[in-house]
Amino acid sequence: MNNRINKLQQEILNCKKCGLSRERLNPVIGEGNLNAEIMFIGEAPGANEDKTGKPFCGRSGDILDELLMSSGMNRQDIYIANTVKCRPPKNRNPKEEEIRLCAVFLDLQINLIKPKIICCLGNFSTSYVMKKYNLNDKIQGISNIHGQVFFAESSYGKIKVIPFYHPAVVVYNMNKKKVLEKDFCMLKKYISISGGKKC
Ligand code: URA
Numbered sequence: 001m002n003n004r005i006n007k008l009q010q011e012i013l014n015c016k017k018c019g020l021s022r023e024r025l026n027p028v029i030g031e032g033n034l035n036a037e038i039m040f041i042g043e044a045p046g047a048n049e050d051k052t053g054k055p056f057c058g059r060s061g062d063i064l065d066e067l068l069m070s071s072g073m074n075r076q077d078i079y080i081a082n083t084v085k086c087r088p089p090k091n092r093n094p095k096e097e098e099i100r101l102c103a104v105f106l107d108l109q110i111n112l113i114k115p116k117i118i119c120c121l122g123n124f125s126t127s128y129v130m131k132k133y134n135l136n137d138k139i140q141g142i143s144n145i146h147g148q149v150f151f152a153e154s155s156y157g158k159i160k161v162i163p164f165y166h167p168a169v170v171v172y173n174m175n176k177k178k179v180l181e182k183d184f185c186m187l188k189k190y191i192s193i194s195g196g197k198k199c
Contacts, residue, residue, distance in 0.1 A: 001034055001112065008108050012085050017101045020086035020094075026053035030081030030109055037191050038073075039115035040064075041106065041125040042082045043166060044094045050087040055080045056167075063167035063177075064121075071184040072196025079113045081106060083125045099128055107132070114156045117190055122166030129161055142166075147183035149190075160190060 012027050021027075028045040031054065048058030056064050068074055084094040084102045094102075106128070110118070120126040123142050130139045133152035138145070142165055150161040164183050169176045185199035 004112055012105055018098050020098055023089050024086035025050045027085040028053055028055050028082055030055055032079035033076055036079040037116045039079045039113050040119045040121060042121045043124045044082055044084040045087040046091055055082055059171055060168040063170045067180055067184045070181050070197045071187055072193040081109050083128050117160045120163045126163040133161060
């Protein structure tokens with residue numbers, strides 16, 4: 001496993017498939033528990049992640065940590081990756097072509113970790129993951145499908161795909177924190193988590 005992760009890291013470090021590789025300081029490969037049952041997939045690195053090479057280490061990361069804690073988890077329980085590994089300039093949305101070219105890395109990460117539950121943070125990862133698992137006809141904007149559980153068949157067995165609002169929405173709209181907490185709490189039903197707030 002470690003060999004395959006190291007090889008993937010090397011490939012991402014050397015990747016020049018799209019223009020994002022020219023502007024980024026560091027690619028953000030992903031990190032966490034390689035045996036995690038839950039994998040979170042964000043959108044793309046921001047300025048802090050670009051500087052450090054670590055996923056969700058800025059304001060969105062603080063919110064993600066609070067949400068994990070509220071549902072009795074921490075970063076050691078999960079694996080986190082992004083749809084796109086390099087920071088889009090000025091935090092613009094990743095382009096379709098960038099997502100397509102980078103997807104090979106995300107697909108490899110999913111196949112290495114083999115999560116039972118894939119939690120998609122925001123519209124971009126939701127749309128990519130739902131298409132990957134033939135859930136195209138169920139795709140809607142995140143405000144309509146956040147917190148819903150979609151059942152899919154992966155190359156390694158049955159999985160659940162759950163879309164969430166991206167934690168960054170809380171920075172602009174504090175009311176969304178309660179919505180996110182409620183959706184995160186539901187994860188307790190699917191894996192053995194004992195701590196955290198009462199749902
Ligand atoms: N937002 C994301 O989607 N990913 C990160 O790693 C940081 C912020």
